[in-house]
């Protein structure tokens with residue numbers, strides 16, 4: 570039997586359960602939060618309680634121990650139901666760094682607490698205002714002094730920093746001019762933000778075009794116990810890269826969920842809305858953008874599945890994860906655009922949720938990696954063309 574069909578069947582129950590949970594959080598819930606830029610605390614608590622945010626944590630640490638395709642099914646379904654997993658999706662993949670590279674003590678200390686929902690690992694401090702996409706040029710430093718590291722610098726776009734207990738931080742431990750490769754000398758730390766908030770750590774929210782709870786964070790002689798270094802000092806960039814394929818695949822799955830939501834809305838409205846004494850969906854000018862977006866997300870969905878299969882088989886899936894993220898983000902945007910256009914003026918009315926989802930799904934062509942950077946990855950690492958940067 571077709572393996573793809575088998576796997577889809579395997580997650581049908583899971584998707585059904587996620588959809589039931591999401592039904593408790595209808596459009597009004599998200600609209601209200603969107604207006605106040607509030608955090609969906611109740612939604613995140615319900616997902617945590619149901620164990621969904623611990624999907625990828627192995628059973629021995631109290632998680633569900635699902636493969637990546639299970640986590641992808643959860644996030645896709647959340648988006649498909651009109652909810653927004655961005656409030657908590659990072660917890661699913663950030664913990665992978667601790668799982669793969671953390672010490673036995675760190676795993677024992679943090680993973681069961683995260684799985685139980687007593688600790689939130691939602692903040693991921695990589696991007697900085699000056700370095701942007703050029704991660705290895707980051708300027709935040711961590712200097713070892715006795716049994717502590719002293720951190721100075723700044724991050725930007727650290728999403729959910731106000732709603733997380735822990736942050737996974739990337740900082741430079743050896744100056745760039747003292748390492749042979751710029752990817753060396755960066756280290757990864759677990760920051761217990763409650764311990765240092767107001768004592769070297771300042772968090773400042775950034776108001777964005779969608780409700781994303783993103784922040785700037787400032788480190789001013791912030792102290793971290795040396796035991797919170799993850800893995801080997803100087804190897805942190807490698808650890809962050811290791812987690813990126815999972816992140817890209819999961820974000821791609823969210824985009825597929827968004828695309829399905831937009832398409833469902835478009836089709837329903839196109840059949841129902843009558844203008845000139847006939848459904849607007851009878852006009853090919855209305856049908857075609859919806860059909861095109863449908864074809865786009867169906868193709869992107871296949872790439873997400875391929876990337877998941879390779880990831881789960883332990884095969885390098887850098888190309889597929891990047892392509893899945895790019896194609897799914899473009900497909901969700903095409904579906905969003907068609908949905909607004911199909912709804913005419915009502916596409917702009919808040920109560921339809923379309924303009925909210927339209928704003929939300931736009932992000933994924935920029936974060937966690939922008940389209941240009943995916944294209945440059947394909948050009949250089951897949952097609953073997955000369956490096957451009």
Ligand SMILES: Cc1cc2nc3c(=O)[nH]c(=O)nc-3n(C[C@H](O)[C@H](O)[C@H](O)COP(=O)(O)OP(=O)(O)OC[C@H]3O[C@@H](n4cnc5c(N)ncnc54)[C@H](O)[C@@H]3O)c2cc1C
Pocket residue numbers: 692693694695696700701702703725726727728729777781783932935936937938939940941942945957958
């Ligand atoms: C809402 C939101 C949430 C985010 N959450 C997080 C988070 O939780 N943690 C975190 O660490 N980061 C986060 N980010 C940051 C995100 O990953 C970056 O915004 C993204 O990687 C792009 O970096 P930048 O904004 O610095 O753009 P820049 O690097 O300044 O790039 C600007 C533009 O130039 C293009 N560009 C740059 N260099 C090249 C090149 N060599 N060739 C072609 N084009 C190029 C880019 O593609 C982009 O379109 C978030 C961002 C947003 C907006």
